[in-house]
Amino acid sequence: MFDLPPDIPADHPQHQCIRKAAVDNRLPEEILWAIRIAEGGKRGILRQNKDGSVDVGVMQINSTHFDYFRSKYGVKPAWLLHNQCISILAGGYRLAKEIKRRGDFWIGVGDYHSRTQSKNLKYRKRVLEVLERHNYSIESMRREARQRFGD
Template sequence: MPAIDIPPQKQEQVVCAITAAEKFDIPANIVLAVAEKEGGKPGQWVRNTNGTYDVGPMQFNTSYLNQLAKYGITPEDVASAGCYPYDLAAWRLAVHIKDDKGDLWTKVANYHSRTPYYNGIYKADLMVRANKWADWLDVVLKGGTLEVHQARKTEPAPAQSQQNILTAQYQRPMQMQTATTYIPRKIMVSAD
């Protein structure tokens, strides 16, 4: 397996983003780009002008929390350290990719805003970041397969039924419009 050439403080972010992308069958470079673009930290709450908050490492917007509350998912889950916030963000991205209208990049940028002006700004930056991450994955993969081993931690995890509810909705392959800037990659995830 090739060495991952990233700063130690970013390694968890990369592992969590790639693992979440695999769980929800979405491009890893997109989740990596959103994680980098959002740049949040565990426990962080950022107030938006519309009264909502962006929470945690993936700056998950509180407007989606009502939808998740019925599964027992709390704001603390979204704000927590570890990989679960990345899973929630990847789930949200998968919903946008599956259900929203427009090209792939517009759908992904809906994670930030559906307002065309703000969506366009976010989309342009996200495409640059996603290309950078796709290039990085190409170098790391060197035509092979990157194995991501999730470190076992003693972090609290949401109830298994909550995870199953989210993942069960997206077990089937999604039909996505692909952009010319993305080359699909296979990533193997194993828990060691």
């Protein structure tokens, strides 16, 4: 599944990547910061899910999306795992796609995590709590991300 050793493209500071993902996908930058914090992912870390899939990298991109990103953009799973910028750009794309598919901003935010209604609602609340805790401040969320994740 992962290339060893991974041939990872050069990375960029996450604040630049979040800004680019927001602009490219017409999303509020704040929501990407909040999702980044809510997901709690780290570069090079993967989490095994009960269904056998894995979530990788800073935006916790699920392995069910690997084939899509590889075929459409040539993105290797190892890049999503090890390159925070690629993970953030993929996360922004996925979020925008979910919002468009649902036609509702907050349901789309929940769908980023799960399309199961109860999990969707719980995730929306978690993201909203991050936003409210930081008073919707990008700079405050940047500080938390640096402190928690070392980014």
